[in-house]
Amino acid sequence: MLPKSYFDIFLVILLVPILNLFVYLHNSFSTSLSYLGLPYFIEPDITVDADHVSSSSSPATRRCNIPLSALLLRELLPVVKFSNLVDPPNSCSVCFKDFETEDEIWRLTNCRHIFHRSCLNCWMGYDQKTCPLCRLSLVPHDKEEMYNERLWRLCNNCQL
Known part of the structure; x- marks a missing residue:
């Protein structure tokens, strides 16, 4: 023993x-x-479709670590090619890299600041809802009510 x-x-x-x-x-x-x-x-976790969030969709297509607010913002903000802009800045204010003619960028509608799409995606991934430079809301003024309603509906659908 x-x-x-x-x-x-x-x-x-x-x-x-x-x-x-x-x-x-x-x-x-x-x-x-x-x-x-x-x-x-x-x-399993709270699930949303990262590619397309619609007010009629039910949560549960795939898990995603992206905040719901960022997914909705990605639908509201227009994506444009850098070459289509008139008198744009030379570089992105987030990553400080020069813009290339084929870069997909986001031009914020409230403040007109311009960022690489991936840079602003990263910024919104931290649940930021304001411009990284001037702190104006990323949500276009004319779409605030729709944004808030959709976010409210999605959050209510995702509760466990």
């Missing part, structure tokens, strides 16, 4: 490899699901 302290050590020595095995199995299973196109099957 082993003394009590040896038994505790034995349990730890036995449990650590078992826990490592579970972690390995979880990671393997998650990777397999990811390759099958089901990366969030194991850990």
Whole structure:
């Protein structure tokens, strides 16, 4: 018979490899699901369609870490080619990189500031709803009521 302290050590020595095995199995299973196109099957969360959010859609097409407000803003803000602008700035104020003629950009309707589409996507991904430069609302003034109604409906639909 082993003394009590040896038994505790034995349990730890036995449990650590078992826990490592579970972690390995979880990671393997998650990777397999990811390759099958089901990366969030194991850990469900509030779900929204990241590509298109409409007021009539029900939540639950796929998990997304993008705030609902950002998804709605992406629908409201016009995306244009840099080459189509008249007298634009030389560089993006977020990343400080020069604009290329084929870059997709967002020109904010309230303040007319211009950003790379990906830069503003990242900014909105932090649940920011204002211009990174002047802090005016990203929501166009003429669409504020519609934006608030749709956001309210989507938030109510996503409650667990």
